[in-house]
Amino acid sequence: MQEHIAHILPQELKSILYHLPEDVKNSLEEIRIRENRPLEISYQGSFQYVTEKGTLTLDSRQAYCPSYEQCRKLLERITNYSLYAMEEELRRGYITIAGGHRIGIAGRTILEGGSVRGIRDIGGFNIRIAREVVGAAKLLLPKLFSGEGGSLQSTLIISPPQQGKTTMLRDVARSLSYGTYARQLPMKVAIVDERSEIAASVRGVPSFDIGPRTDIMDACPKAEGMMMLLRSMSPEVIVVDEIGRPEDALAIREAAHCGVKVIATAHAYNVQEALGRSELKGLIAEKAFRNIVELKRSQQGFMHRIISVDQLAGQERYTNSLFSLQKRAEKLV
Amino acid sequence: MIKLLGAVLILFAGTAIGFVQASAYINRTKQLRQLIHALQRLETEINYGQTELPTALVKCCEGLQSPVSKLFIKTSDLLKAEPEQQLSMEEAWQQSIAEEWGSTALRTREKEVLLRMSSVLGMSATHDQLKHLQLAQLQLKSEEEVAREEQARYANMWRSLGTLGAILIVILMV
Numbered sequence: 001m002q003e004h005i006a007h008i009l010p011q012e013l014k015s016i017l018y019h020l021p022e023d024v025k026n027s028l029e030e031i032r033i034r035e036n037r038p039l040e041i042s043y044q045g046s047f048q049y050v051t052e053k054g055t056l057t058l059d060s061r062q063a064y065c066p067s068y069e070q071c072r073k074l075l076e077r078i079t080n081y082s083l084y085a086m087e088e089e090l091r092r093g094y095i096t097i098a099g100g101h102r103i104g105i106a107g108r109t110i111l112e113g114g115s116v117r118g119i120r121d122i123g124g125f126n127i128r129i130a131r132e133v134v135g136a137a138k139l140l141l142p143k144l145f146s147g148e149g150g151s152l153q154s155t156l157i158i159s160p161p162q163q164g165k166t167t168m169l170r171d172v173a174r175s176l177s178y179g180t181y182a183r184q185l186p187m188k189v190a191i192v193d194e195r196s197e198i199a200a201s202v203r204g205v206p207s208f209d210i211g212p213r214t215d216i217m218d219a220c221p222k223a224e225g226m227m228m229l230l231r232s233m234s235p236e237v238i239v240v241d242e243i244g245r246p247e248d249a250l251a252i253r254e255a256a257h258c259g260v261k262v263i264a265t266a267h268a269y270n271v272q273e274a275l276g277r278s279e280l281k282g283l284i285a286e287k288a289f290r291n292i293v294e295l296k297r298s299q300q301g302f303m304h305r306i307i308s309v310d311q312l313a314g315q316e317r318y319t320n321s322l323f324s325l326q327k328r329a330e331k332l333v
Numbered sequence: 334m335i336k337l338l339g340a341v342l343i344l345f346a347g348t349a350i351g352f353v354q355a356s357a358y359i360n361r362t363k364q365l366r367q368l369i370h371a372l373q374r375l376e377t378e379i380n381y382g383q384t385e386l387p388t389a390l391v392k393c394c395e396g397l398q399s400p401v402s403k404l405f406i407k408t409s410d411l412l413k414a415e416p417e418q419q420l421s422m423e424e425a426w427q428q429s430i431a432e433e434w435g436s437t438a439l440r441t442r443e444k445e446v447l448l449r450m451s452s453v454l455g456m457s458a459t460h461d462q463l464k465h466l467q468l469a470q471l472q473l474k475s476e477e478e479v480a481r482e483e484q485a486r487y488a489n490m491w492r493s494l495g496t497l498g499a500i501l502i503v504i505l506m507v
Contacts, residue, residue: 010419011419072421072456073421075456076421076422076455076456077419080385080386080387081385081386081387081412081422081454081455082379082384082385082389082455083455083456083458084379084383084457084458084461084462085379085384087458087459118458120458
């Protein structure tokens with residue numbers, strides 16, 4: 001099991017999970033700990049309960065139930081004995097620990113003026129184990145340098161959830177920063193990491209290797225973060241996760257005006273669906289993005305398909321209607 | 334000759350006992366004051382610095398003298414120690430108090446205040462933490478007042494009592 005996770009787990013839980021079969025341990029995706037309810041793990045896309053002896057079962061009555069004391073100790077260790085210093089994290093509902101693992105928490109919320117100010121009486125934890133896939137972008141990256149003279153093009157990566165968008169984005173940022181795959185010079189990369197997923201920063205220092213020339217704005221709203229980085233860090237590439245709001249689009253336009261390339265991801269099953277979202281449609285129509293990458297995860301690894309926006313629009317020369325741009329996309333795909 | 338020597342020794346011992354007793358009262362007020370200062374600084378660390386407790390505990394007692402500052406440093410060390418120990422905040426305080434309490438001049442009531450505080454320390458939002466720390470300070474302050482009164486009353490008394498007692502023994506012996 002990963003060292004950082006072993007570090008935060010209470011003794012009893014640690015020894016139980018230590019006795020899990022080796023292949024399960026190595027493919028753990030989530031550990032779900034609920035106070036006085038069965039201990040659950042998920043791995044390789046399926047879930048099981050864990051008994052006191054560290055064996056797997058589907059019968060919840062045989063499963064081990066973590067006690068109140070253990071949950072409290074776990075919380076103390078996750079927060080480094082300082083819940084008060086985690087108010088922002090509690091408002092968001094998860095805490096990122098060293099190693100980039102994210103721990104989702106559930107409990108009773110404290111409201112202030114109708115909005116959530118924090119969580120108290122925390123009784124549920126979901127430890128999501130992060131794995132860094134170095135080299136995920138190896139095949140994709142050279143294809144992004146399709147501009148004039150082989151320059152980098154702004155790219156929108158779309159895929160359904162859990163298909164490796166963030167993993168891919170992280171590796172793209174890293175490779176651009178190192179200058180690894182495309183034989184380009186190392187670039188100045190700036191990441192706006194609103195949900196602390198890309199770099200998984202702990203106290204401002206990234207847990208993942210995201211390259212030597214990369215600056216991160218951690219836990220910062222995307223639109224604001226992009227503008228701040230544009231002003232302060234003079235990046236060549238801005239990397240941002242999960243765009244889709246009107247203010248994001250404004251910031252991306254601003255970046256495009258400054259000649260800064262943007263590599264962003266968005267939730268969508270395919271190009272048609274992306275074009276169905278007004279902000280994305282606007283950005284694509286304006287050619288703020290030159291490439292769209294559809295991503296899927298398969299047994300062999302990451303599958304991607306690159307669709308050039310010029311190609312989409314070029315076949316629609318006679319009409320400027322965005323509606324038919326969308327129809328064209330449907331035909332193309 | 335030997336009698337004289339004995340008498341001097343008894344005088345000396347009696348005075349020493351008196352001073353030791355008196356200093357226990359004086360130290361207690363002093364240490365209570367230090368404890369209150371430490372908690373005030375802890376409050377600042379939590380409120381403005383949002384410093385995490387293992388660090389805040391060390392910072393809050395910088396410049397304080399040994400027995401009191403040791404309580405905090407020891408707790409912080411225990412928290413930072415090997416993950417195998419897996420102490421909770423409360424357990425860490427209990428352990429450091431158990432080990433260090435003997436070398437302080439503090440009493441059971443202060444101990445209770447600290448232990449009660451330790452059970453909530455770090456485990457709630459900032460404003461809640463501040464309230465608990467302020468409550469602990471308030472209780473310590475009232476202890477300090479009592480301690481001051483006792484010091485005024487008994488410290489001098491013990492000093493003279495020691496010497497006078499010794500003189501009495503000498504007189505009786507002679």
